[in-house]
Amino acid sequence: MIQLYLTRFLISAILFLMVTFGATWMINPQSLVNFVGPAAALFSGLLLIWGITPLIAILVISPISAFILGYYFQLDANLAVMVIALLAILLQGFWTKQLVFRFIHYKKWLTSRKHLFFFLLRIGPIASLVSASSVLVIAMLDNQVIQGTFFYTFVNTWSASMLVAVFFIPLLLLARNAEQLKLTKRLFVGLTSVLGSMAILLLFKTSQYEQQSYREALFKQSKMEIERLLIAEVDGVAEQVNSLSAFFKASDYVSLAEFNVFSESVFKQGTSVRALEWAPIIPFAQRKSFEQQSSKILRQDFQIKERRANGAIALAEARNQYAPLYYIYPRHGNQAALGLDVYSNPKHVLSMQKVANSKGVTASAPITLVQDEQAKPAMLFSHATFLTRGSNKFINSSGQKKISLIKKDKLLGFVMAVVQFEHFFQRLAEKKEQEVNFFIQDVSNNEPFTLFGQAPPTANRYSETIIIEVYSRLWQISIAEKQPWFSQAKSWQAWAVLVGGTLGAVLFQMLVLMMAAYSSELGQQVNIKTRALILSKESSEQKSSAKSQFLQTLNKELRLPLLAIKAHVEQLKKKGINNKEITGISHAGSNVALLLDTMMDLSDIESGKIIAKADCFDFYGFLQRTESVLKASNAYEGKSIFFLIDESVPHYLNSDELYIQKLLNALLESAHHLLKTDALRLSIKLHTHKLVDASLFFTLSAQSSTLMNDTSATIELQNNDHVSTNSTSMAMANKYSQLLKGDTSFTTLSSGAGVLSASIRVSVSSIEEQEQQQGLTFDILS
Structure with a gap:
């Protein structure tokens, strides 16, 4: 007994692990909710046939399955999720047992189509509601979201649980209750069910593959679109900075009005640039005169300032040269930055020496700007403007343009753009066709700086992290689907x-x-x-x-x-x-x-004590003897009979001669009474069915000279039909005819004449049987 329970325990544990991992692996995308429905259906079937043993096996094996799900499938099989899943599995099993207890106990689930229909209805659609409802809670915990619809999760789990129950439980019961169907029928049902389950599994896998492929294509398309738009926006800002730098490089002197006009045209393009700035190179000897001239041009007190190490703004100390912010567009809201020496910027934010050496656009580390009473991240895009010396141009005698050798480039100043991508990122995230969330960080330093968003949840979502280079800075972009797969809108297919x-x-x-x-x-x-x-x-x-x-x-x-x-x-x-x-x-x-x-x-015929023989005899001789006896008897009684034998009737037949004679006697006695005549005609015909099997027909009718033509007699015959057929002679005729495997009938023709007929089954004697019978006859005569 202990060995039996141990065997059932091991089988239950192995089946539970197989169904758990098989459902998780086969149902895409992989999730903790995938195994709940099939495992609940499996436990329901095992509980119906083995009782408490499968329950103990599942309780013992559940921690092992949770560990494997977390380790191998990388699923968050935490305690809360696994407890809810286990309770749902057990609840569905016990509810199923309660629903179909009478069907199983009395073994009547397959006794009729009605019982079968209600049995399948209870183990499938009704019982599966338990696991389908419980996975809604598991899905919320697993996907880390509460809002949104999980109707597809409900239907998917309900479908999986119902299919496993409908296909698995009946086969399990058939294997246990072998007496309900024969082996061949059980094999047919089992093989058909297995093939059907494989076909539906293939259909679902194909559909899942198409859905996930389409979903992955949409995600990659959204990712590429975000990357493209972001790089395009950054390149657009760098292009504007380069244009302003070229403007200063091409002119000997750029006035404030010209700078404002150029900057205004840049801002009309809907860019992410918040402010454009120009910082010329001022030697120490020209500081005083530059400050005085700038005060007149800018119409405010202009002094070259610097940012101290503690972040405070103060007058710049004496050094070889300065790069103060001279032009700013727009000035409103940015006047405090006028005169600030960009060389005093923190080195970890933007090193101006690095900008000068790069001779291209350089992006700074993210900085925090207070705008509209909110701190928002910003960046400085800077470009060093050089004046090329020794670039005098002339044309030689051959007409080709010649340029003199460059001796040294003179640094004129720095063009800077204060850029805030917040609004661009926000517009990009709010696009209706955008079904992904993204999180952007500057990871150039050890500590990442968040530029936009927050880390999106990745459970049951497609996610990817890309790193792009933004003018000496590295940006990390984490992209993930907005909603998990189970709450995404599904196509009608x-x-x-x-x-x-x-x-x-x-x-x-x-x-x-x-x-x-x-x-x-x-x-x-x-x-x-x-x-x-x-x-x-x-x-x-x-x-x-x-x-x-x-x-x-x-x-x-x-x-x-x-x-x-x-x-x-x-x-x-x-x-x-x-x-x-x-x-x-x-x-x-x-x-x-x-x-x-x-x-x-x-009595003997009805009890089966009398069995007709099939002996060969001379049928014509039999008819002659019968006719002689009948004529002699009829002559004494004043009656007559005429025999009419068809030429198809053979001389020798195999049948019971004695009971044929009794049949004829009974028919003749009945015919005199039914036909109301003393002159009868007996017609004898043979109808062959096969080679030797045949039917012999006896037809009795009144001779033409004695036919009754008056209507009253005909009516009397018809009225007395039922009475006459119940007479003793007619009853005997029926019994003898049935004994000889034939039948009797009485019919009335349209002319009013009655006809009594009987048929018996005979076989035509073979030549050997005829010769043998003739030999016996000759022996008797001799």
Whole structure:
């Protein structure tokens, strides 16, 4: 007994692990909700046949499955999720057992199609609601979201649980209750169910592959679009900075008005630039004059300032040269930065020496600007403007342009742009067709700086991290789907495959089991009919035995007085007394004796004691003897009969000569009564069925000279039909005909004449049988 329970424990544990990992691996995308429905259906089936043992196995094996799910599938199988999943599995199992207890206990789930329908309805659609409802909570915990719809998760889990229950539980019960169906039928149902489940699994896998491929393509398209737009925006800012630098490089002197006009044209393009700045190179010797001239041009007190190490702004100390911010557009809101020496910028933010050496656009580290009373990240895009010396141009005699050798480039100043990508990122994130979230960080330093957004959740979502270079800075962009797969909007094709495939698979399995249930129904009906026939046969045999016993007793009781009467009549005849009364008594006794013989024949035929023979005999000789006897008897009684034999009737037949004679006697006696005539005509024909099997027909009708033409006689015949057929002679004719595997009938023609016919089954004697019969006849004659 312990070994039996241990075997069941191991089988339950192995099946639970197989279903758990198989469902998680096969259902895409992989998620903790995938195994709940199939595992619940599996536990329901095991609980129905093995009781408490599968429960212990699942409780013991659940921690192991949680560890493997977390380690191998990289799923967050935490305690809360696994407890909810385990409770849902157990609850569905016990609810299923409660729903179908009567079907299983009384073994009637496959006894009829009605029982089967309600059984499948309870183990599938109804019981699966438990796991389908519980996965909504698991999905929220697993996906780390509460908002959104999880209807697809509900339907998907409900479908998986229902399909496993409908396909697995009936096969499990058939394997256990082998007495319900024969081995061949169980093999047919099992093989058909396995093939059907494989077909529906292939259909779902194909649909999942198409859905996930389409989903991945959309994600990659969104990722590439975000990367393209972001790089385009950054390059656009750098292009504007380069244009302003070229403007200062191409002119000997750029006035404030010209700078404002150029900057205004830049801002009209909808750029992310918040401010454009120009910082010329001022030697220490020209500081005073530059400050005085700038004060007049800018119409405010202008002094060259610097940023100290503590972040405070103060007058710049004496050094070889300065790069103060001279032009700023727009000045409103940025006046505090006028005169600030950019050389005093923190080195970790933007090194101006690095900008000068790069001779291209250089981006600074992100800085925090207070704008509209909110701190928002910004960047400085800077470009050093050089004046090329020794670039005098002339044309030689051949017409080619020549440029003198460059001796040294003179640094004129720095063009700077204060850039804030916040609005651009926001517009990009709010695009309706954008189904992804992104998180941008500057990772050039050890500590990343967040430029936009926050780290998106990646559970059950496509996610990817890319790094792009932004003019000496490195940006890390984390992109993930906005919603997990289970709460994303699905196409009508996905819903059609899920709903249609589920219903189709359930109907397929139902039809397969319905055929088995119908077979059980037929078997039950056959058993009921068989038992009824056996009881009827036993009752009939008892009645027949009682009737036979009664007739035998009656025969014995009546024989004794008949023998006494016969002996008394014989004594009277010996004494010479042979008057009309004595003759009547003798004739009555003979009739009573004949009646008793007839009743005994009827009883023996009904009880099956009499079996017709199939001996070869001379049928024509038999007819001649019968005709002679009948004519002699009829002549005494004032009757006549004419035999008409068809040429198709052979001379020798195989049948029972004695009962054919009894049949003819009974037919003739009935014919005189039914046809109301003393002149009969007997037609004999043969109809061949096969090579030797044939039917012999006897047809009795009135001779043409004695046909009754008056209507009253015809009506009387028709009215007396039922009475005559119940007479003793007609009953004997029916019994003899049935004994010889034939039938009798009485019909009335349109002319009003009656016809009595009978048929028997015979076989045509072979040549060997005829020769043998002829030899016996010659021996007897000799």
